[in-house]
């Protein structure tokens with residue numbers, strides 16, 4: 001099994017944390033999707049990472065599908081409840097985390113365009129989603145240790161990857177200062193070996 005990914009992708013980090021928590025061994029294949037000679041399209045027609053390449057040749061994308069697949073590979077450290085409303089609630093947290101990341105990446109990419117081509121309206125629209133998403137996460141988390149239930153789930157992993165990617169790429173968004181409960185929660189998350197081992201590197 002190979003994970004085709006980059007060391008900076010927040011979606012790939014989600015998958016790497018899932019693997020670490022569940023003690024799943026996997027080869028890492030570094031891929032720069034922005035380089036002209038990227039081969040990522042051979043595995044994912046959407047040209048995005050992460051992609052999980054199984055030993056039988058099946059290429060799985062995107063990160064949510066990969067995470068769900070991995071959670072079923074071993075019962076160690078289950079990250080998704082079996083079904084029902086609990087599973088939906090964890091997937092909803094995952095959607096919130098991923099959605100914050102999606103909007104943050106839209107801002108980051110727009111800001112990389114030449115200044116005269118950038119749209120201030122587009123940036124403001126996407127920043128609105130980032131800030132509303134963070135506020136909702138803070139409100140719904142409250143003082144709990146985990147997004148849902150009494151143990152780590154995919155919801156916590158997705159939200160942590162989103163917030164830590166924002167801090168890495170869009171440090172003007174001061175979510176730690178604005179939301180002390182998110183700060184307390186992320187400090188506990190960052191103490192996990194799986195997060196320490198997957199800090200983005202350029």
Ligand SMILES: N[C@@H](CCC(=O)N[C@@H](CS)C(=O)NCC(=O)O)C(=O)O
Nearest residue numbers: 009010011033048049050062063064
């Ligand atoms: N929804 C996808 C998003 C994946 C994604 O957008 N990955 C970025 C890297 S962080 C990418 O490969 N972008 C290349 C592109 O959009 O062309 C997932 O969860 O895996």
